[in-house]
Amino acid sequence: MKKHNFSAGPCILPKEVFKKASEAILDFDNSGLSLLEISHRSPAFVDVMEEARSLALELLDLKDKGYKALFLQGGASTQFLMTAYNLLENKAAYLNTGTWSDKAIKEAKLFGEVIEVASSKEKNFNYIPKSYTIPKDTDYFHCTSNNTIFGTQMKSFPNTDKPLVCDMSSDIFSRKLNFSNFDLIYAGAQKNMGPAGVTLVIIKEEILGKVTRKIPSMLDYAVHISKDSMFNTPPVYAVYVSLLTLKWIKENGGIAGMEENNNRKATLLYAEVDRNPLFKGFAEKEDRSPMNATFNLTNSGHKEAFDKLWKDAGVNGLNGHRSVGGYRASMYNALPIESVQVVVNCMKELEHKI
Numbered sequence: 440m441k442k443h444n445f446s447a448g449p450c451i452l453p454k455e456v457f458k459k460a461s462e463a464i465l466d467f468d469n470s471g472l473s474l475l476e477i478s479h480r481s482p483a484f485v486d487v488m489e490e491a492r493s494l495a496l497e498l499l500d501l502k503d504k505g506y507k508a509l510f511l512q513g514g515a516s517t518q519f520l521m522t523a524y525n526l527l528e529n530k531a532a533y534l535n536t537g538t539w540s541d542k543a544i545k546e547a548k549l550f551g552e553v554i555e556v557a558s559s560k561e562k563n564f565n566y567i568p569k570s571y572t573i574p575k576d577t578d579y580f581h582c583t584s585n586n587t588i589f590g591t592q593m594k595s596f597p598n599t600d601k602p603l604v605c606d607m608s609s610d611i612f613s614r615k616l617n618f619s620n621f622d623l624i625y626a627g628a629q630k631n632m633g634p635a636g637v638t639l640v641i642i643k644e645e646i647l648g649k650v651t652r653k654i655p656s657m658l659d660y661a662v663h664i665s666k667d668s669m670f671n672t673p674p675v676y677a678v679y680v681s682l683l684t685l686k687w688i689k690e691n692g693g694i695a696g697m698e699e700n701n702n703r704k705a706t707l708l709y710a711e712v713d714r715n716p717l718f719k720g721f722a723e724k725e726d727r728s729p730m731n732a733t734f735n736l737t738n739s740g741h742k743e744a745f746d747k748l749w750k751d752a753g754v755n756g757l758n759g760h761r762s763v764g765g766y767r768a769s770m771y772n773a774l775p776i777e778s779v780q781v782v783v784n785c786m787k788e789l790e791h792k793i
């Protein structure tokens with residue numbers, strides 16, 4: 440039976456990527472060797488790393504603008520501390536829009552004072568705070584562009600002369616933004632870009648070197664930049680699969696192509712959430728994420744019937760995160776609109792049955 444994968448992460452990747460990725464395990468580029476058994480210093484792998492770094496910048500329109508791309512380990516969670524380690528001298532400003540922002544704040548507090556400029560915690564993070572000021576004496580401003588768990592997305596970003604640091608784990612390469620407004624972008628690969636195990640960091644070099652503390656090599660962006668993202672053995676397979684996904688994005692219209700598709704999928708699903716009296720959305724409408732749509736049944740007594748419908752239809756991963764409950768449809772770049780239609784059909788079917 441055909442599966443429709445709405446998993447929040449790790450998550451769906453393009454079928455073509457899975458196919459090429461599996462071939463590289465047996466015979467990488469007709470070399471007679473597996474990608475898993477060659478040196479990360481071999482010309483073949485160095486080419487993979489360089490192409491992935493370059494293509495990431497190209498897709499974001501950041502080539503020749505003073506940015507470097509790194510593929511690091513430790514997940515986005517390590518970036519919570521690494522950003523502060525490298526950038527926080529005295530004070531930093533953070534916008535709290537959910538679990539992941541909260542965790543970033545907790546780590547940053549180990550390195551200096553953290554000013555929480557605004558938070559939507561009092562409403563279980565179902566919206567994005569919009570009126571706040573970033574204090575003049577802060578070293579940088581940190582935000583989370585898409586809140587994977589709560590299904591909210593920042594539609595605009597503050598105009599600030601402070602370095603703008605953003606966790607884009609769950610919406611990188613999904614929509615057009617002026618990426619040159621950002622100074623540091625990080626994203627765990629497993630939500631829109633590749634398998635778990637690698638994290639993309641895009642960094643404007645001029646923001647580095649401003650803190651006085653000593654930084655351990657593995658946590659120092661400057662060290663990774665100076666070694667072309669090969670300070671130690673990189674997660675070769677995760678980098679390769681990420682490269683395949685970046686190429687797929689490029690071949691399918693780039694970020695603009697992804698955005699168009701993502702908007703069509705989100706419109707289809709949210710229209711049904713709003714139309715169908717058995718469902719209600721969780722996030723405020725103006726802040727809804729096209730990546731992760733969160734919604735609930737209006738009557739929880741229908742849960743068993745609805746769960747059976749979508750499970751029987753081959754849908755996977757539709758359960759909401761435990762801190763929100765209900766349902767979450769993660770509609771990342773690689774998810775075809777046909778899969779969204781299947782969920783919408785299940786919602787309509789529930790209405791007819793009741």
Ligand SMILES: *Cc1c(COP(=O)(O)O)cnc(C)c1O
Pocket residue numbers: 448513514515516517539583585586587606607608609627628630
């Ligand atoms: C999943 C997620 C994280 C955590 O990523 P790890 O790679 O598991 O550390 C951080 N931020 C956001 C927005 C996420 O969606």
